[in-house]
Amino acid sequence: MALPVPSPRAPLPVEGGGALWYERRLGWAAVAGPPVALLTGLRFDVLELPADAGAAVLRRIGPAGTGPVALVEGRTRLLVGAGAADELPGLLDWLEWGGVGLDLTAVGAGGRVTAPEPPGNPDGPWCRGGPRGPTAAAPRDAGGAGGGGPGTEQGAAVWLRPPEPGREVEPTLPALTHFGHGPGGGAGLGDRGGDVPDLVRLVDTAASECHRARLLRGESARTKSQPLAFS
Numbered sequence: 001m002a003l004p005v006p007s008p009r010a011p012l013p014v015e016g017g018g019a020l021w022y023e024r025r026l027g028w029a030a031v032a033g034p035p036v037a038l039l040t041g042l043r044f045d046v047l048e049l050p051a052d053a054g055a056a057v058l059r060r061i062g063p064a065g066t067g068p069v070a071l072v073e074g075r076t077r078l079l080v081g082a083g084a085a086d087e088l089p090g091l092l093d094w095l096e097w098g099g100v101g102l103d104l105t106a107v108g109a110g111g112r113v114t115a116p117e118p119p120g121n122p123d124g125p126w127c128r129g130g131p132r133g134p135t136a137a138a139p140r141d142a143g144g145a146g147g148g149g150p151g152t153e154q155g156a157a158v159w160l161r162p163p164e165p166g167r168e169v170e171p172t173l174p175a176l177t178h179f180g181h182g183p184g185g186g187a188g189l190g191d192r193g194g195d196v197p198d199l200v201r202l203v204d205t206a207a208s209e210c211h212r213a214r215l216l217r218g219e220s221a222r223t224k225s226q227p228l229a230f231s
Contacts, residue, residue, distance in 0.1 A: 021118040025165040030115060035157075041109030044173055045085040047078045049104045049206055053213040054078070057206050058160070066202070067173040070116045072157040077113060078206075079163075081175030084108070084199050091176075091200060097207040104203075104210045116157040174202040 019030035022038060029039040040046055044067070049057070054076020058069065067079040085108025092098050107113055163169055176199040 018115060018118055022115060025118075026163055026169070028169075031112065033115075036115035037112040038115045040107045040111040040113060041082055041085070043082060043169060044079045045082055045106055045108040046111075046113050047080055047084070047088070047104065047106050047202070047206060048075050049078075049210050050074065050213055051076050052217075053103075053206065053209040056209040056213065057202075060205055060209070061202070066161060067169060068159065068163040069161040070113075070157055071160050072114050072116070076160070078202070079169065079173055080106075080199060080202065081170065081173045082108075084175060085111075087176050087199065088203065091203045092207060095200070095204050095207065097204075097211075100207070100211060101214070102207050102210040103214070104206055114157045116159045116162075119159060119162040174199045176200065 018036040019032040022028045022030040022036070027043070029042050031037045031039065051071060051074045054069075054071075057076070057078075058066070069079070070077045085106035088104075088106045089098075092100075092102070092104075
């Protein structure tokens with residue numbers, strides 16, 4: 001009896017630790033694992049910040065305001081245009097965030113980040129024998145504009161806003177554009193139009209929320225350390 005031919009729209013098997021899914025369905029350079037890694041600096045770079053700050057950024061920007069977004073070991077990773085990692089230090093200085101202890105880093109040319117579980121492959125190797133969901137542990141990559149390497153811990157990385165197979169990723173990614181005028185005629189910061197923010201606005205928002213989250217964590221720690229007062 002002849003085996004049925006699978007639908008071309010069905011998810012590809014997660015072969016080679018999932019690297020082939022990313023290569024064939026998205027055209028992204030990937031390295032087989034474990035853990036599977038995506039190479040940065042080719043089609044995208046990655047901004048990385050704490051998950052609490054990242055959640056605030058996503059609330060402010062809205063679901064249509066970023067490219068793909070992942071969560072890995074308590075860190076939010078936002079895909080941005082290739083070359084953005086090199087621009088980050090200068091942007092932070094220009095936005096007057098330079099010298100502030102922000103936990104905001106970038107991975108660019110020559111780097112790699114842990115690949116989240118491919119959308120539509122719930123039985124992939126990330127899930128078998130390990131935890132699932134946003135709270136699961138995952139490998140932590142070394143951050144920095146020049147690159148990074150995957151850690152040794154095993155766990156699950158998940159997409160908060162997954163990429164769409166068959167759709168070019170570059171037009172959806174925040175990138176540094178020329179300074180000009182906004183759609184309404186007012187001064188703009190290189191807005192690309194639509195709902196996708198330019199890199200300047202995204203970095204400013206991310207820096208603000210990183211700073212806010214750090215202050216809130218500090219205040220919470222001080223409150224917990226203070227002894228109870230009794231009358």
